[in-house]
Amino acid sequence: MKTINTILALICIISAFSCKSQTYPLNTDYDNIPNYSYLKDLNNELNPYIGTYKANFQGKEILLYVVKEENKLVDRIDKKFYRDVLSIRYIVKGPSGNILQDTKNMTFQSDQIRYTIYSMRTRPDIGDLTLSYGGTNCGVGSGKIILKKINITQISWEYRPNDTILDSGRCPAGTDITIYLPETKDLIFTKQ
């Protein structure tokens, strides 16, 4: 009886270890990893960006709230994997202090893409970080954001929105598709 219990315990331990996702460095090509692998920030490259930042652009005030989410599930059409990411929520205020867009206080579903900003990978050779923005209403303005750490209190911002074709069936006329994030390069954000 004791032997059987030992074997069962061993099987459980082996199963637990075999079920654990395989871990890879953060910048690994995700096409070449098994499902449910983990792209981990092994060198803590994301940590220096964590914090709250502020910048002004064309009369608007932009506040970025940058946090790190570990082991976040990335759920794609043909692949699922975990990745350590930076998540950015933001508030954009108009000249009179009125709030134009606020994603900080939005409730996101775990697999939500619209309005979200999640980091994709670091580029150590360039010294920056790339992020994917899901766009505003109807997905307009979805694109790439590039952040570069300048010093301990400042980061540089570049936003490259992609172009899209809308379908009135999915995006009814009259929907606010204004892009509120600053569409520019070399905008300096200062840590608060």
Next chain:
Amino acid sequence: MNKTYLVWFAFLAILLLGCRSDNFNPNETSNQQALKFRVVPRSEIPQIINVLQAKTNNLNVPLKNHSSAMGKTETVFGEINTNYIIETTNGTDEVFYTFPITPNAGNDGSETYNLVVKTDDTDTESAKVLVYEPTAEWAQNGNNDYLTFSGTVNNYSLDGNLESSVSYLNGTGNCGPEPCPDCPTTPTGPGNPGGPGGPGGGGPTGPGTGTPPGTGGPVSYPGNGGSSPGTPPTNPPSNGPSPGQTGTTSGGLPCYWTCVFDENDQCTKMECIEVKPPTFTANRAPANTCDQNHNTNGGVVITTQQDLCTKSKALLANTNIDASITQLKNNAINGTGEMGFKATKAGIPSPMINGGTHSLDFGYKTGYAGGYHNHTKKGIPMHSPPDIDQLLGFARAQGNQGNLTEAFVGMVAPNGMHYIIRFTGTYQDALTNFSQEQLDKLEDDYRDREDQLTSTILNGFSYINSDGSINNKGVEKLLLDTLKKMGLSGKINLQRIENTGIIKNINLDSNNQPIGVPCP
């Protein structure tokens, strides 16, 4: 009482069903106008084929005059296709044979050319070239129903002389005096279009063989004989056939030689690409009621489904479309947002549609084959998943009885990149429906993959230009990989339009890398 109603209902249903216009199946007989149709192989009518070969220049006939880009008047020739022949009998001694004619150049895709040979009990044959020139309205909305044809049908002799011209409105001919005094000028003579290739030029297996035999599948050189090892490739490689020359695959199928360009646009390899036979469709012809003596209409019109290269060549050669694309290119470079236009099957562009800074709505698609738009300076210079979804919308707009391969979406970017995606699938494929959530996921993956392709740590400099931006190879891989993820591989074709005007079909090679094959 109820039984009486049922009988009346059944009677009315039979009447209504009897009024339906069924699609014409040439393999079956038809009792309309007491005509009977069947597809005949050329081997069954050797005498007709021999007469045609004798009366034409190796089955090539003059079709019309065409103004070249240099302002010169050139005669357009067409080749009589003998792979699809329809025989029509009408209960008398008369028998008609209808052949499709494929223009060699200068056709904008709106006209249809057929050859009709009539024989009777005297064993004499008369052959006429019929040119169907539809009105723009019919080309757009006629749905290829020639029984309601609106336009002009010109009747030419084999040597290119206009013999009659009948204008049609909704299938009814206007039987005025023919030919009209201001009819199109007749071609200036048959001439010699050059013919499809010919012997000469050495193949990879040695000079003098004309059409080089292959070793399996499409043949190519250098690679399986032909050039000496270590010899740097020339442009195109020497000691082999020239681009455009016809050849034969190892399976005995006709093919044409074409350059395969490397990433530096150098022609380093030649491949003999199989000639895909055009697809033909038989349609009932409008009744020829004007002149029974000129009854050369065999009751059928054979239309040719153009290949993707021909379609895009015709689209880009259309001066109206070209002007609109030029406007988009200017907007991509100097404008502040997205613009676009739609185009009908006949190549008529819609008014320019002004979009937002990074978005555009084509609006309704009914009556349109496709649309063109520009991308802006900061975005990815390639069709995105929503663009692909729009192409499915244009395909669906052709209807399940329409020619879905008319559907396209074009894109021009500020950096000069210019791509067209064309639908090649079935109506069922076009019904593929993506939810907003799926499109969001696909777009997220699209952005991540673009970032991955341009990462020098992961991919070196394979997919980037010297300034770090994604290059042609990168965006092509991105699009083709995205099509795979959308389950649309092989159902949507990607074409690159180079600044020189050369069109290349982009496919993935065995190493999953994009390769461009120039259109012949």
